[in-house]
Amino acid sequence: MFTGIIAAVGTIVERTPLAGGQRIIIDTAGLGLDDVALGDSIAVDGCCLTVVERVQAKAAFDVSLESIARTAGFDLGRKVNLEKALRLSDRLGGHLVSGHVDGVGTLREFSQVGESWKLVVETPPGLGRYIAEKGSITVNGISLTVNAVSDGPGAAGERTTAFAMNIIPHTLQMTNLGVCRVGDRVNLEIDLLARYVERLGA
Secondary structure, eight states, X not given: OBOSOOOEEEEXXXXXXXXXXXXXXXXXXXGOOTTOOTTOEEEETTEEEEEEEEETTEEEEEEEHHHHHTSXXXXXTOXXXXXXXXXXXXXXXXXXXXXXXXXEEEEEEEEEXXXXXEEEEEOOTTOGXXXXXXXXXXETTEEEEEEEEEEEEOTTSSEEEEEEEEEOHHHHHHSGGGGOOTTOEEEEEEOHHHHHHHHHHO
């Protein structure tokens, strides 16, 4: 489990094909790996990955084809948000995050409003029903609050949902949102409670 509070922004510095996926090596920058052992989990842009090798500030992860297909990808040189797995003694500063990406959204608007920024993301079809105003959402592993939700036709004509969030300067500085541009794909994870509410109502 994670909290959606990003600890560092790393860079994918190597990518090697493997049978059934690829191995990526991330320069973890200021994350600090002294307390990270092989087999531990780290959220990489919101996707829970297992550490398979560690050398100084670099960590290696084996990524399956399933994870590659269901995320915004792990391109060489990509800046990625990093968070170590939650310990029971840690403060829960964001919200409970599983590290399982539910879909890939598209950044439709990123505009400055006063001292903050307005971020609007369009969801893939079917995911919008789980997003609610003032609810929690995870974007590239970042715990954020939804300010507004609107439903309508997407770029391809299918029904989709767009949601807006306010990004404060600290979040922009401490995450990879600072290098995001309109049209970029982002990993989304819905609030855990939404999954169970749907199941209970089935």
